[in-house]
Amino acid sequence: MELEARRTAPPEVRKRQILDAARGCFIRAGFASTKVSDVAQAAGVSVGLVYRYFSDKAALMTAIVAEEAHHQFNELVNPAQCLGTGEHVTTDELVGALQRALHDRNRVLLMLEVTTAIMRDEDLRRTAVTIQLDQANALAQRLAPVLDGEFGVEELGVRLQVLAGLAAGLAIQIAVAPDTEADVTRLFQQNASSILSDRM
Numbered sequence: 654m655e656l657e658a659r660r661t662a663p664p665e666v667r668k669r670q671i672l673d674a675a676r677g678c679f680i681r682a683g684f685a686s687t688k689v690s691d692v693a694q695a696a697g698v699s700v701g702l703v704y705r706y707f708s709d710k711a712a713l714m715t716a717i718v719a720e721e722a723h724h725q726f727n728e729l730v731n732p733a734q735c736l737g738t739g740e741h742v743t744t745d746e747l748v749g750a751l752q753r754a755l756h757d758r759n760r761v762l763l764m765l766e767v768t769t770a771i772m773r774d775e776d777l778r779r780t781a782v783t784i785q786l787d788q789a790n791a792l793a794q795r796l797a798p799v800l801d802g803e804f805g806v807e808e809l810g811v812r813l814q815v816l817a818g819l820a821a822g823l824a825i826q827i828a829v830a831p832d833t834e835a836d837v838t839r840l841f842q843q844n845a846s847s848i849l850s851d852r853m
Contacts, residue, residue: 668706670696672720675713680762684714684770711777714770718781721763722788725817728754729792744849747796748842751820755841761828764821789813812848819844 662670674696678687689710693700707713729750754760771778793810804812823841827834 664706667696667698667702671698671703671706672713672716676717676763679714679717679766680759684710684766685773689713711770711774714767714777715780715784717763718767718771719784721760721767722784725754726788726792729796744846747849748845751816751845752838752841754820755824755827755838756834757824758828761824765825785817786814789817816845816848819848 671692675687675692678691678695682691687710689703690700692710692713693703696703703713707716729747767781771781789810790806793806793813797804797806797809819841823837826837
């Protein structure tokens with residue numbers, strides 16, 4: 654019954670199944686070790702169906718990078734429920750949203766796989782950088798008018814990129830050495846607030 658449901662699923666559902674399977678494979682086995690056939694098996698579809706939606710394994714990774722960037726954008730905008738109302742968002746609200754990402758082990762593993770893959774594949778790197786910069790700029794444009802800092806969109810975009818790098822490194826630190834979590838979290842809060850303030 655489940656197999657039949659997968660065979661008759663609409664294209665957007667099948668594409669979602671394939672992407673979820675690819676994400677799981679990349680986290681478990683790594684991007685380099687994962688074959689398209691592994692993704693197909695995990696998704697319960699044929700290899701040909703995977704290729705119908707994605708030209709190759711790099712296309713799967715690109716789609717996942719785009720989803721992660723979009724997810725991160727939404728995580729950071731959500732604390733700013735007042736966007737468009739003229740009210741201010743505090744740096745603490747934004748830092749809190751970033752801090753939650755530090756503790757998601759699967760996300761850290763995926764981030765490491767993405768980083769490794771884009772360092773080895775120039776086309777994938779260019780695409781990933783474009784996606785990430787576009788999201789950082791869009792986020793800066795949304796937050797600059799309501800964040801309680803005194804800087805514009807371009808400066809906020811640079812600060813958000815620095816903050817993303819800091820968060821990524823600290824997430825890895827927590828994953829590798831969980832006993833450092835309290836100190837890492839405290840220092841992240843202090844430094845992130847400073848980066849997002851106008852006191853630098």
